[in-house]
Amino acid sequence: MSVDAATVRRIAHLARIAVTDDEVPHLQGELNAMLAFVEQLSEVDVEGVEPMTSVTPMEMKKRADVVDDGEIADKVVANAPASDNHFFLVPKVVE
Amino acid sequence: MNAPVKTSKLIKGATGDWEVVIGLEVHAQVSSNAKLFSGAATAFGGEPNAHVSLVDAAMPGMLPVINEECVRQAIRTGLGLNAQINLRSVFDRKNYFYPDLPQGYQISQYKSPVVGEGQVKVDLPDGESIVVGIERLHLEQDAGKSLHDQHPTASYVDLNRSGVALMEIVSKPDLRSSEQAKAYVSKLRTILRYLGTCDGDMEKGSLRADVNVSVRKPGEPLGTRCEIKNVNSVRFIGQAIEYEARRQIGILEDGGTVDQETRLFDAVKGETRSMRSKEEAHDYRYFPDPDLLPLEFSQDYVDALKAELPELPDAKMARFIAEFGLSADDAGVLVAERESAEFYEAVLAALGNRERDGKLAANWVINELFGRLNKESLAIASSPVSAAQLAAIIDLIGEGTISGKIAKDLFEIIWVEGGDPREVVEARGMKQVTDLSAIEKVVDDIIAANPEKAAQVAAKPAMIGWFVGQVMKSSGGKANPQAVNDLLKSKLGL
Secondary structure, eight states, rough: OOHHHHHHHHHHHHTTTOOOGHHHHHHHHHHHHHHHHGGGGGGSSTTOOOOOOOOOOOOOOEOOOOOOOOOHHHHTTTHHHHEEEEEEEOOOOOO | OOOOOOGGSSSEEETTEEEEEEEEEEEEEEOBOOOOOOSBOOOOOSSSSSSSTTTTTTTTTTTOEEEHHHHHHHHHHHHHOOOOOOOOEEOEEOOOOTTTTOOOOSEOOOSSOSSSOEEEEEEOTTEEEEEEEEEEEEEEEEOOOEOOOSSSSSSEEEEETTTTTEEEEEESSOOOOHHHHHHHHHHHHHHHHHHHHOOOTTTTTTTEEEEEEEEEEETSOOOOOOEEEEOOSSSHHHHHHHHHHHHHHHHHHOOOOOOOEEEEOOOTTTTTOOOOOOOOOOOOEEEEEEOOOOOOHHHHHHHHHHHHHHHHHHHHHHHHHHHHHHOOHHHHHHHHHHHHHHHHHHHHHHHHHHHHHHHHHHHIIIIIIIIIHHHHOGGGOOOSHHHHHHHHHHHHHHTTSOOOOHHHHHHHHHHOOOOOOOHHHHHOOOOOOOOHHHHHHHHHHHHOOHHHHEEEEETTEEEEEEEEHHHHHHTTTOHHHHHHHHHHHTTTOO
C-alpha cells in the first residue's frame, strides 16, 4: 500500500493541516515509508483471529448515573480565544 | 423487500406509477441524569456551558467513563424492539471537524453496535399492520449547539448537549409511504415512552430523524437515495418525504439522475433543499476508541432486564381487546400514549365491576374525557376529573342508578365543581327512576293528554319514540328508558 500526492493533500485537509505543494513530495515519502514498515504485519497469518481492540486484561469501568460534574463554565471557557457570556465564540459557520 | 405493493401506496407520475422507499435513522436522547461519558447533567436548558465537564469540553488528558444507566437503557430499548442484544460491542471514533464537536470526533459505535436486528409492528390508520425491520441500535454522543444569529461575524457555541447519550435507531428500508413512516416514528416514540428510555419530546429535540428517501418503478432495483437531516416532528417527516419523492420523480421523468446527497427540510417552505454540497464525500475514518474498552455484559444481566420490562403497547392493546371486548381502534387510541393507557387502567382498577363495565369505561375515557380535555387543550395529567371519579360515574351507570344521559350532566358537574359522584347524585336527586308505579303515573298522564296521538300509534308504531321522549322529558331524564319503553308498549297495545 502506498499513497499518491492527491491522497496526501486529502489526508492533510481531513486533519485540517495546511500543507503547501512544496511539502507534499516529502510527506508522501514519509507516509509511504511508514506504510511500508507497517506492511510487515501483513506477513502474519491472522486467519480466524479476532481483532484485538485492547491489550488490557480487564473489564471496562462504568460510572453510576449521578450528576457530580459541570457548573464550571468559567473554567470551560477560560482558555477560549474568544467568549461571551460563557459561550465560545468562533468564526461564523453557517450552512 | 420486493413484495407486491398496494397500488394505493404508489405515486402517480407522468410515466406511470412510482414506489417510494424510505428508511429512517431516529436519534433518541437516552433518559439519564448524567451524560454518556461524564458526570455533567443532561437537563434541558441551563446557562451556556453550565452542564459541561472538562471531559465534554475535550480538555487534554480527560478520559471518558461510561454511564452504566445509558447502557441499561439501550439494552432495554433493544429488548422492546424485539432485537438481538450484543453482549460485546465496541465504541469507535467518528472523525469530523465542526466547532460544536470539541473532541474532533464523536464517540459512536460502528461495526459492533450494542443492539442488532429487531422489528416493530406498526398499525396504520387504514387498519392495516406492517412489520418494520430494525437494522441496529447504537449508543453515541450528542454534539453541542451553535447559534449563528447572535453576532455578525461569529457563531456562539454552547456545549451543554455535548456528550449527552443518544440511541441511533436505524430501520431497514421497509417503509413505502409517508403515512407508514409517520406511523413508524409514532410507534417508536410510544415504545420508548413506555420503556422510559427516552422522553420522546420532539420539541426539545429528544427525538429527531434522518430520513432516507429514494424512488423506483415497482419491482426495479433501489434508486439513488437522498438523506434529509434532522427532521424534528412527525408531521414534518411526512411533508419532507412527500416533497422529496415528488422532486426525485420529477428529475427522473425529465430524463435526469438523482444525486446522492444530504438535504435539509425547510419547515416554513415545506420543501427540502441541498445542504451546500460538501466538496467531498464524508470520510469519517472510524476506528476503535483507544480510551474505551469493549462494552461487555452478561446474558444474565440482559435476562434480568427483560424480566422487568413493562407491558408494551402491543401486548396492552391485545389485552384490552381480549379482556374487555374493546374494538381495535379504541384499544389503539388508549395505548398510543402511555399516560392515556395508565389513566384507563386506573379507572379499571377503581371500577366496582370491571368485567361488566370495562368497555363502557373505555368509551367514557375516549369520548367524554378525551373529548373534553381536547376542547380545553388540557393534558391528561391535569384532568379535573380523576380516574376514581370517572370510575364512580361509570359504576353508577353500570348498576343502573343513573342513565347515560344524566351521567353526562354528572360528568359536567364533577368536571366543574369536583366532589364524590355518588354523593352528588344523592344530593341533587339525579337517580334514575326505576320505580314502576312512578313511571306508570307519568306514562298514563302523557297518554291521557294526547289521545289523538295514542290512537295513531297502532298504525304508525314508530310514533312510540315521541311518547318515550315526552316521558323522559317530563321525568327530567331520570326515568329508566327500558322501563318506559316496556310500559308504553303495553299501555298502547303494541
